[in-house]
Amino acid sequence: MIRDAMLVAAKDLRLERRSKIGLAQVMPFAVLVLLLFAFALDPDRNILRQATPGLFWVTVLFSAVLTLQRSFGVEAEDGILDALRLSGMAPAGIYLGKVAALVVQLLALEVVLAIGVAVLYDTRFIGIPLLIGVSITATLGIAAAGAVYGALAARLRSRDTLLPLLLLPLLAPVLISATRGFEVSLERETVSGWPWAALLGIFALVYLTLGSVLFRPLLEDA
Amino acid sequence: MTGYIIAAWAITFGSVAAYAAAVIRRGRRLSKVVPADQRRWM
């Protein structure tokens, strides 16, 4: 199963490296969202600074939806999902492979966004361990849950509107926790941020497990 | 304030009743189309 996962992950990442959609479209989109927030919230007042953690993670969520639609859309169109299903690879392995590839892409995006907010919103990054802990667990959760719904929506014509509707409410606790975690680590709050990271970790674990179990019926019947 | 209390009870009962009516009506309409021996699970 692990070997299958690595195969799938490698395939996805290779695909991304060749097409460069993430680089050429999703990342510019993410930076664009940062700009839009700046236009909407007026950089001269303190709002942008205070809202940075939230804006960061909202942008990540929107970009994740795009990345997912891309990741699964291509496969659905070319019948790759069916090929994967018939390939004899363990569905859980396929799932974990997709999750792994998504995590890599999303983390790369977050690094770029971090640079973006550092430059555009004048954010100073402190509390690095917590930042990293929160980012990794949140990204794992987003990828784990996203891969399930992404695959489900993949073969549907209404996928572009259905996927956000399904995924974003599901990720509400991730948004809440990740934002609070960032607020703590940027010293906007004085409480401990690690409980938030723990909750994110639980979310990720729950959905990684559930996704692994559900991927077989999902591939076969959905 | 009484207005809000009445509104709450009215909306609650009203929407549940409307939904119930819709379900029952649909059930009756479908029963006409389906042969008698297939109408109930069991």
Next chain:
Amino acid sequence: MTTTTTTSAGSAAAAADGPTGTGSLGTKVLGGLSLVAIALAVVYGLFISAPDAQLGETIRIIYMHVPTVLAAYVAFIITAVSSAMYLWKRNEFWDLLGSSSAEIGVLFFAVTIIDGALWGKVTWGVFWRWEPRLTTSAVLLIMYIGYLAVRAIPADARTRATRCSIVGLVAVVNIPIVHKAVDWWRGLHQGRTVLSTIDPEMDGTQLFAMYTSLVAGLLVFAWLLVHRFRTAYLAERAADLGLDTALAERRLEGSPATSDTSHTPTNTGAAS
């Protein structure tokens, strides 16, 4: 939940010999009990019980807010269990039960939020506050609206059922997580929450009003569920019938008995 069928002996030919709707002795009993409980709840909730020491008259809104939210959670749990059972047993029963329950759950949840907002308007002066219960409810409501959206996508029975089962399970495990996240986030800063209205030290008539409302809510939910399930079952049979009819017509067209020899065979389009 009793489901008794009223079939006549033998004759399947006459369409009117079977049940003419989704009612039965069981549902009539359930319905009767519900009405009694509702009547008691109305009398006690609106008239006999005294205004609460803390909440005043607004407790009368809570008498409906609590049963609806409880029924909604019961509904979503039923959907979750049905989803798991469907994926395991692949029996249509579980799919129909789960989707029926989800639909009713969304209705009750929406009503819960409306009642909560009305209570808030009286208590806080605003229809909405980002307090834990309302915020969590908003998220959960949209999650299950998503379930209904997936349900509405035309597909064959097995595909639709699998998709919905997946959504049902993915959504339900998120409920405690959303609760935790929102409680940590909003619970510390807010004053009185909607949940803190349930005080076990309540006055006797208030307690009775609350309990009868709870019972009424659950009875109404059960009654609705039976009817909705039966309607869903009928809808499936009707759809099968539609498919059978279409196939029969096609076969008739292709048979040598038809006089139209220039007829070109057509493909049966996707019937679902």
